[in-house]
Amino acid sequence: MFLCLGMAFLPRSIRQQARSLLLDAHGATQRLLGRGAPDPADAGASEQEVALLKAELVELKRSLTAARGSSRVLVADPDVRVLTAEVLPLQGPADFLHRIALDRGKRDGVRDGMPVLAGRVLVGRVAQVSRTTCEVRLVLDPEFSVRASIPRAEGTVEGLLRGNGRGLYFEPAILDERAPAPQPRTGERILCSRASVLCDLPALIGVVGERRRLAGASLLGARVHPALNPQSLRRVVIVIRDGPA
Helix, strand or coil: CHHHHHHCCCCHHHHHHHHHHHHHHHHHHHHHHHCCCCCHHHHHHHHHHHHHHHHHHHHHHHHHHHHHHHHCCCCCCCCEEEEEEEEECCCCCHHHHHEEEECCCHHHCCCCCCEEEECCEEEEEEEEECCCCEEEEECCCCCCEEEEEECCCCCCEEEEEEECCCCEEEEECCCCCCCCCCCCCCCCEEEECCCCCCCCCCCEEEEEEEEECCCCCCCCEEEEEECCCHHHCCEEEEEEECCCC
16 A cells, blocks of 8 residues: 555656556566466466566565655656666776666656666766667766755755765855855755756765865865765656746
8 A cells, every 4th residue: 555655745756657567567477366376387487477476566666765755856847757777787997987778768758967867866877878788887887976955944955066086075165255165064955956957856975074165166065975875776766847948
């Protein structure tokens, strides 16, 4: 029952995928129940079929969990949807440590630059797309940057967040010359800015840690503890806008 209630709040594309899997599982279950006394010769095949059904249901629940968590950060925009994707093993040079591969590609509507989420956390952006797979540049990558914000009751702090290979660094920006220079505070959450070109959804990126000023910087910034754990990634979602690119 809880699975059905959860499906009601998911994007239409996810509901359709989930419904197809549930219908397939239901039909196969009914076929098993409708059989007469089992033939000993078919016992092995029946057990294998049940095992496959259980595996499909486990994958369905994982897909629903990933999609439901990510759909919570989606704005009320009919042109925005999420596409679930499986993380594939990726081996190569050292720079690949900051990248992952997914089992979705051009045939699924994936394009360069699309944001990738894991639940409410920003994973990175699509960097390269083939017909059936794509490569994602993680937020930890030294070449990754995104406009980010720190939500506060007295006013949001905007700035630029970028990876450094091991973690993240947030540098605030001055939007009002008359206001005091903004300073990050330890423990504050950093989200994607609604003014971001990459991802204007309030996805979590990390938490402010040690404050420090980089050489040559005019404002005090901070190291950021990333919310992303690349080692735990198994299934993610790609945010797709069906409107004009």
